[in-house]
Amino acid sequence: MARHARSDAAGVSDGERRSVNGRQLTEEIGLDGEEIAWRKEFTGFDARDAARLESMAPLFEEIADDLVGAFYDHLRADGASAAYLERSPQTIEMLEANQRRYLLALGRGEYDRTYFDRRARVGKVHDVINLGPKFYLGAYAIYYEGILEAVEADVVRRLEQRSFVAGDGDEADDEAGTNATDEAGTNATAEVGTNATNDAGDDANGGARVVSLEDATELVGSATDDVLSALRLLNLDQQIAMETYIHSYADVEDELERQRTVAANVERELETLRERSAExxxxxxxxxxxxxxxxxxxxxxxxxxxxxxxxxxxxxxxxxxxxxxxxxxxxxxxxxxxxxxxxxxxxxxxxxxxxxxxxxxxxxxxxxxxxxxxxxxxxxxxxxxxxxxxxxxxxxxxxxxxxxxxxxxxxxxxxxxxxxxxxxxxxxxxxxxxxxxxxxxxxxxxxxxxxxxxxxxxxxxxxxxxxxxxxxxxxxxxxxxxxxxxxxxxxxxxxxxxxxxxxxxxxxxxxxxxxxxxxxxxxxxxxxxxxxxxxxxxxxxxxx
The missing domain is CATH 1.10.287.950 (Methyl-accepting chemotaxis protein)
Known part of the structure; x- marks a missing residue:
């Protein structure tokens, strides 16, 4: 097998997992400080994204347990991925703890060489246990969904905080009504109205709670920026993970070439052995x-x-x-x-x-x-x-x-x-x-x-x-x-x-x-x- 040959989970011990060196991996794939800076720039990830993600730390903390649970429920629901989990030397609790740490790391605001070393190590461990990109990257959909739902809930909560009762004929209501034809405004108002009805009830006069177009635009834009920041970071994470897979595949190619060379050498030796046998x-x-x-x-x-x-x-x-x-x-x-x-x-x-x-x-x-x-x-x-x-x-x-x-x-x-x-x-x-x-x-x-x-x-x-x-x-x-x-x-x-x-x-x-x-x-x-x-x-x- 190749030097970084992949095997099933049953063949990898905790000691072997811990022996995977993230810094060595990033060095082997050429991911130094300069390369990280270029990738951030190319992806559009900057200090504002880091700040937004750091501000989202409470949100990540809030959703961590449920999101990690959903993540592993999704993996256990599939027969192939469930088989890897069953053969893993780590318990499900240990796996969930690792995922929780990863999710919380998204909101720490520090995305330096050490952060990407850890990402490379995680990707390599998944590759070593033969949990290929289809599982690793496919499972990110759970994170996308969970983060988007959390951002959505946060936007609704903030919209509710800025909402007011419509129907008094003031300028704000007129503005809200005038802009009701706007799709974003209509959706925002409807969402707030719906949630207000569910959570706080209508105004005593029976009017719906609405939010100004300016506030809605601000909050939706902020939520969009938060989502984009998370997506950019997740994209960078996935790039590193794919680099580790590609690195392993390159090793596999090298191993295949080595096998072909060995096969040729073995064939020569076999021919020599045949001659020696005749002698x-x-x-x-x-x-x-x-x-x-x-x-x-x-x-x-x-x-x-x-x-x-x-x-x-x-x-x-x-x-x-x-x-x-x-x-x-x-x-x-x-x-x-x-x-x-x-x-x-x-x-x-x-x-x-x-x-x-x-x-x-x-x-x-x-x-x-x-x-x-x-x-x-x-x-x-x-x-x-x-x-x-x-x-x-x-x-x-x-x-x-x-x-x-x-x-x-x-x-x-x-x-x-x-x-x-x-x-x-x-x-x-x-x-x-x-x-x-x-x-x-x-x-x-x-x-x-x-x-x-x-x-x-x-x-x-x-x-x-x-x-x-x-x-x-x-x-x-x-x-x-x-x-x-x-x-x-x-x-x-x-x-x-x-x-x-x-x-x-x-x-x-x-x-x-x-x-x-x-x-x-x-x-x-x-x-x-x-x-x-x-x-x-x-x-x-x-x-x-």
């Missing part, structure tokens, strides 16, 4: 196809993950076995290290024993050396014994038969010496062999000591290596344990992934179903778009 359908079809492919792929992936899960579980089992083997290897390495330490101890003992043997051999060699020296002594003794035996033989030969026994002894000594010398040679040979064997043994022992020392070094290196191996095996065992644990976790994660893949596959199926729903919704949307387009066209056509 959505295409993309939905592509998504549906992709979802189907994804579902198939997810099924394959689920199978592969199941295989991976089984493989991971097998690896985890093997890792546990390797971990157990590593632990056993660690134990063996530790045991081997202990054995190697014991071997080192034994080899050190052997080395010490070999050293002792070497020392004993050295002592033996020294003893053999002494035996060799003794053998030399024996050889020397044998040589001397041979020499002695030779000398004895020589002496025995020299002695002849006397020396035969001595020769036998010498021969025995010689034989013993030769035998001793031979045994000494044998001993010397054995000693030489023992010395050679001893040298060989010493050399072998030295080589054995060197080999034992090298063996000890190698065993120590082996022990160090075994220590490092033990550490490495321990670390490997710990790492394998961690691998086994991680593999177990991986197996669990793989199972979770498998579950997720199954869930993703299910979701892909759901997505496919949802895409189908989107397609259906898009088709429905297309139908709605067409309905909206038709409704916009109908709305635009109705506005035109």
């Amino acid at each position: 959505v359908l295409e993309r939905a079809a592509a998504i549906d196809e992709a979802a189907d492919e994804q579902t198939s792929s997810m099924s394959e992936v689920a199978g592969e993950i199941s295989n991976i899960s089984a493989t991971v579980e097998e690896i985890a089992s093997q890792a546990e076995e390797v971990s157990a083997t590593s632990e056993r290897a660690e134990e063996i390495a530790s045991s081997t290290t202990t054995t190697a330490q014991e071997a080192i101890t034994k080899m050190v003992s052997v080395e010490n024993a070999a050293t002792e043997v070497s020392d004993d051999v050295e002592t033996l060699r020294e003893g053999v050396q002494r035996i060799d020296e003794i053998v030399e002594v024996i050889n020397t003794i044998a040589d001397q014994t041979n020499l002695l035996a030779l000398n004895a033989s020589i002496e025995a030969a020299t002695a002849g038969e006397a020396g035969d026994g001595f020769a036998v002894v010498a021969n025995e000594v010689k034989s013993l010496a030769e035998e001793s010398q031979q045994e000494a040679k044998n001993i010397e040979s054995m000693v030489a062999q023992i010395q050679a064997d001893t040298e060989t043994t010493v050399e072998s022992l030295e080589e054995a000591n060197e080999e034992i020392a090298d063996g000890v070094d190698l065993v120590e290196e082996t022990v160090d290596s075994l220590g490092r191996i033990e550490e490495s095996v321990g670390e490997a065992a710990e790492g394998i344990t961690q691998v086994a644990s991680a593999t177990d976790d991986q197996a669990a994660s793989t199972e979770e992934v498998a579950g997720m893949v199954d869930s993703t596959r299910d979701r892909a199926v759901d997505v496919s179903s949802a895409v189908e729903a989107v397609v259906d919704a898009s088709n429905e949307q297309d139908a709605v778009v067409e309905e909206i387009g038709a409704e916009v066209d109908r709305l635009t056509a109705d506005d035109d």
Whole structure:
């Protein structure tokens, strides 16, 4: 609806009524002080009119209640206007009070910007509740009638006050009679006579009460001026009211133009929406196809993950076995290290024993050396014994038969010496062999000591290596344990992934179903778009 769209009375609250700003309205319709002055001049409303209306204040006060009552009786008598009154949030008493204030304002004598602000506000309120000009302006006929009747009654009352009894033949009566042919005079006299008869009765002599033509002309002219002043002000009021209606209609035209613009924009947007809907359908079809492919792929992936899960579980089992083997290897390495330490101890003992043997051999060699020296002594003794035996033989030969026994002894000594010398040679040979064997043994022992020392070094290196191996095996065992644990976790994660893949596959199926729903919704949307387009066209056509 328009910015100042009209609605029925039921849709307007007291707060909304009070929010209507009269000064804002007069500014919007260009009704400033200069414009008001021009309108007054153009309408013929001047200070004399203001003074006359102010002098009529008692009259307005007198007729206010009856006139306002007649005003709303007239509105209630019509079905259409009565419907607005029934739906109004204000009571009839409140409405009558507002009209009474308006009627009394006609006689205040102040018709400035504030007065016309109030008139603009009243006109706007009537427009807002959709009480159109036909009701608003049509109801002014009640004011015209009421004011004219009140002015008429006031003129009659004033004529009665100036009337006199005719029939005495004085100049005034003659003048009244002479001018009886004048229409205004005749009417005035007749009116006075009639009212005099009704109100005060005829003169005692039976004569009618008459008023002079001069007084009648004056009073009728004054009444006419009063009526014209009231009509001029009411005309100004109606101008302002019509301005508010026109202002609203201009707003309505602006709103209609805006609606047409909006309709065009909506049509463009609808066309864009149709294009987007087509794109959505295409993309939905592509998504549906992709979802189907994804579902198939997810099924394959689920199978592969199941295989991976089984493989991971097998690896985890093997890792546990390797971990157990590593632990056993660690134990063996530790045991081997202990054995190697014991071997080192034994080899050190052997080395010490070999050293002792070497020392004993050295002592033996020294003893053999002494035996060799003794053998030399024996050889020397044998040589001397041979020499002695030779000398004895020589002496025995020299002695002849006397020396035969001595020769036998010498021969025995010689034989013993030769035998001793031979045994000494044998001993010397054995000693030489023992010395050679001893040298060989010493050399072998030295080589054995060197080999034992090298063996000890190698065993120590082996022990160090075994220590490092033990550490490495321990670390490997710990790492394998961690691998086994991680593999177990991986197996669990793989199972979770498998579950997720199954869930993703299910979701892909759901997505496919949802895409189908989107397609259906898009088709429905297309139908709605067409309905909206038709409704916009109908709305635009109705506005035109």
